[in-house]
Amino acid sequence: MSDTLELAQIDAGLFQTLMDKVSEFGSTGDGGVDRPVLTDAHKAARDWFISELTARGYTVVIDDIGNLFGRIDLAGPDAPLVMLGSHLDSQPKGGRFDGAYGVMAALAAVETWRATAAAQGIAPKCNYVVADWMNEEGARFQPSLLGSSVWAGLVERDWALERRDRDGKSVGEELVRTGFNGTGVMPKPDLYLEIHIEGDSKMEQAGARIAPYARHWGAYKVRIEVTGEQNHTGPTPMEERKDAVLGAALIIAKVRELAETAADTLYTSVARVDISPNSPNIVPGKAILFAELRSPEQAMLDWSLGELRKALPGLAAQANVSAEIAAIDERPAGRFDPRLVKLTEQAADAFGYPRMELDTVGGHDAVAVNAILPAIVIAVPSVNGVIHRNDEYTSPEDLAAGCDVFVDIVRRVDQAGGDLDKAVGANA
Numbered sequence: 001m002s003d004t005l006e007l008a009q010i011d012a013g014l015f016q017t018l019m020d021k022v023s024e025f026g027s028t029g030d031g032g033v034d035r036p037v038l039t040d041a042h043k044a045a046r047d048w049f050i051s052e053l054t055a056r057g058y059t060v061v062i063d064d065i066g067n068l069f070g071r072i073d074l075a076g077p078d079a080p081l082v083m084l085g086s087h088l089d090s091q092p093k094g095g096r097f098d099g100a101y102g103v104m105a106a107l108a109a110v111e112t113w114r115a116t117a118a119a120q121g122i123a124p125k126c127n128y129v130v131a132d133w134m135n136e137e138g139a140r141f142q143p144s145l146l147g148s149s150v151w152a153g154l155v156e157r158d159w160a161l162e163r164r165d166r167d168g169k170s171v172g173e174e175l176v177r178t179g180f181n182g183t184g185v186m187p188k189p190d191l192y193l194e195i196h197i198e199g200d201s202k203m204e205q206a207g208a209r210i211a212p213y214a215r216h217w218g219a220y221k222v223r224i225e226v227t228g229e230q231n232h233t234g235p236t237p238m239e240e241r242k243d244a245v246l247g248a249a250l251i252i253a254k255v256r257e258l259a260e261t262a263a264d265t266l267y268t269s270v271a272r273v274d275i276s277p278n279s280p281n282i283v284p285g286k287a288i289l290f291a292e293l294r295s296p297e298q299a300m301l302d303w304s305l306g307e308l309r310k311a312l313p314g315l316a317a318q319a320n321v322s323a324e325i326a327a328i329d330e331r332p333a334g335r336f337d338p339r340l341v342k343l344t345e346q347a348a349d350a351f352g353y354p355r356m357e358l359d360t361v362g363g364h365d366a367v368a369v370n371a372i373l374p375a376i377v378i379a380v381p382s383v384n385g386v387i388h389r390n391d392e393y394t395s396p397e398d399l400a401a402g403c404d405v406f407v408d409i410v411r412r413v414d415q416a417g418g419d420l421d422k423a424v425g426a427n428a
Contacts, residue, residue, distance in 0.1 A: 010404050075127055085102060217359060226288070
């Protein structure tokens with residue numbers, strides 16, 4: 001085996017230092033973080049990350065939707081460009097690994113390859129970008145994957161800037177407040193790599209340590225507005241009430257029923273309900289539901305949305321209210337680049353890490369990026385399948401194993417000059 005094909009393990013010390021530090025921002029003190037997008041905690045994490053990038057010689061670029069990029073040219077201005085990354089924003093009272101692991105692993109992987117190439121006298125053939133996408137989570141501003149979707153041309157920037165949170169603050173206003181209303185431009189790379197915790201228990205149950213995602217499920221994210229009539233909960237006769245929350249409850253039950261009708265091929269939820277005026281002594285006049293329909297097949301998505309549309313008038317009538325779909329955000333189902341799936345498997349095999357192939361039901365920035373260039377998400381196990389809460393956990397050993405595979409994919413792609421067909425063929 002030549003020097004250029006020697007395995008390159010992650011700089012574990014660097015990765016752990018980065019991971020420990022980023023976990024301090026928005027720490028909830030119980031293992032989790034509370035770092036929703038464009039909050040002060042998110043700004044502090046991004047400011048720190050910029051300092052880490054600049055200290056290592058990266059050029060920092062912030063684009064006009066607040067995506068943060070760190071670029072380093074190791075192979076000259078005309079070399080292929082490889083992007084790695086994820087996101088630093090979290091769910092409210094979320095976990096410390098979701099998103100942040102991918103960003104820290106991205107920087108550690110590029111730095112590890114940079115040091116390995118220098119030590120072995122190898123001339124890198126690619127340049128690199130580490131990405132921290134704005135508003136992957138979609139917790140504060142909807143929809144999710146907002147920054148990456150604007151960057152990929154899937155969503156209009158002006159529309160994205162006008163998205164507002166529960167307090168009426170817009171993305172544009174908060175970008176200005178936090179200092180992330182940039183003007184930079186990041187050109188399209190040749191490929192994009194992302195690593196993430198699984199957020200499910202399939203890998204743990206199978207004893208797998210590495211899992212490339214072959215498919216990403218599609219989703220309809222549906223905002224439903226239920227309108228009743230505000231009134232007193234005491235003297236108002238029951239038969240005269242127009243209770244928006246009662247109507248919402250019937251709709252929520254229907255959304256769950258859809259998933260039960262299509263077991264294992266449709267996941268549904270209503271995880272947020274905004275109630276007005278939200279007083280215990282007032283019959284609610286308004287309820288806004290945020291429903292999700294997820295499936296790997298477009299036909300199933302369309303069927304479920306059609307069934308929901310058909311059911312709304314009857315459900316609303318039962319509660320003497322009205323209900324309408326106010327907005328739909330669509331995320332198409334699709335497949336990640338099969339060459340990147342294969343490269344992931346080759347790298348895992350080289351280290352002897354047990355692997356399996358999975359679908360991702362949850363969204364990732366790579367889903368948006370995948371619409372315009374080769375992309376992949378690679379998963380490492382989650383203990384007990386937990387995600388989006390404080391006890392979300394992946395062992396240091398599994399985090400490091402994922403990083404090993406991540407940096408080795410970088411090495412393989414780099415030495416193939418960014419040519420994925422050549423990279424796969426050279427290691428077949």
